[in-house]
Amino acid sequence: MKITYREALREAIREAMTTDDRVFLMGEDVGAYGGCFAVSLGLLEEFGPERIRDTPLSESAFVGAGIGAAMTGMRPIVEIMTVNFSLLALDQILNNAATVLHMSGGQLNVPLVIRMTTGAGRQLAAQHSHSLEGWYAHIPGLKVIAPATLEDARGMLATALADPDPVLMFEHGTLYNVSGDLDENAGAVDIEHAAIRRPGKDVSIVTYGGTLSTALTAADDLAAQGIDAEVIDLRVLRPLDDHTILESVARTHRLVVVDEGWRSGSLSAEIAARVAEHALYELDAPIERVCTAEVPIPYAKHLEDAALPQPADIVAAVKRAVG
Missing domain, CATH: 3.40.50.970 (Thiamin diphosphate (ThDP)-binding fold, Pyr/PP domains)
Structure with missing residues (x-):
């Protein structure tokens, strides 16, 4: 339906x-x-x-x-x-x-x-x-x-x-x-695990909530350029599903974290730290983060857009990681 x-x-x-x-x-x-x-x-x-x-x-x-x-x-x-x-x-x-x-x-x-x-x-x-x-x-x-x-x-x-x-x-x-x-019989789902929304082999893009669609748009743009991005929807922010993230990084060897929060002291920082702690030697490039600009969210449309993570920002971060 x-x-x-x-x-x-x-x-x-x-x-x-x-x-x-x-x-x-x-x-x-x-x-x-x-x-x-x-x-x-x-x-x-x-x-x-x-x-x-x-x-x-x-x-x-x-x-x-x-x-x-x-x-x-x-x-x-x-x-x-x-x-x-x-x-x-x-x-x-x-x-x-x-x-x-x-x-x-x-x-x-x-x-x-x-x-x-x-x-x-x-x-x-x-x-x-x-x-x-x-x-x-x-x-x-x-x-x-x-x-x-x-x-x-x-x-x-x-x-x-x-x-x-x-x-x-x-x-x-x-x-x-x-x-x-949505299936008419759709019912309860688990609130323990992240989900791979788009499989890929070249880079892991980890995100959640409103930036999932932004990440998927970026992944489509990257696919047109020959880069196969895996997109992970965290779904649960506490406790984090470390296992799904680390397994993905072990496959792709690159990580881009997209977080609409501010970069300093953010959820993206926590994810980056956990990957560095548990999968450092799986990484072939530094971890990239795409976050909201460190300003109160502006009212004006062009300024709001400039402050928020956009598909082009994610594409640029992935290209830096892929080299």
Whole structure:
């Protein structure tokens, strides 16, 4: 069936709420308005205000409420409009959700899913466009996932809700309108492994989320020039699937990491470090990284485009690696 990314997310929420009475959705404008990005459109009419709960404009309050609900046996889905706004709930996420299991000596789990929009490319300027998921991938006690495909948008939520510990789900804002065919029987998918989206033999391109399509476009451009690039979709940012990355590097002997986060202290730096630690002698060239320019995301379209990883930037990085 033909479906968009946002519709796939909506179907995942609908299925979760239909099959488990403990599941409810809460966040700003998720009810009557249908969600800031229309993901929850129609769910209020279907499930009612007890399970589709509009919240006040206070991330710290409603994320905290979600943590409390999870600790008492519910399965909340908490929606934060953008990753930038999640910083207002960082105390709850880091000092509570991520730590309660350990601080209680294993007695208390927090089976909570927090969904949020991430990324740029929509001319929403600096307070709505950053990619901070690498920050959250730094935190023990959290699982961090980033669905880049329709199958993952449809299937990751069920697996996340079944996890006894908190899961953060990052949805890139440019993906909501992406459409394609999805099997009507599509269901839960694993949230443990990376996926090879395009096999290749000359270079490994590792990416995730909104930059997957950018990397695949670059790979097509490279193929026309005789360079066969393998494209890996991380899917899960914490814990990283080292095995898939290292196996790919062992085949191609070159690595380019594409990350919409800033280069300094980034997820791309972590991946590069792990490959250097565990597969240094497999490399035939220095590791290349393609990241967002180290500036707050600009509003003007031409400046935003210049700041973000583009296919041409990835092509240039691959050519440097391939030599």
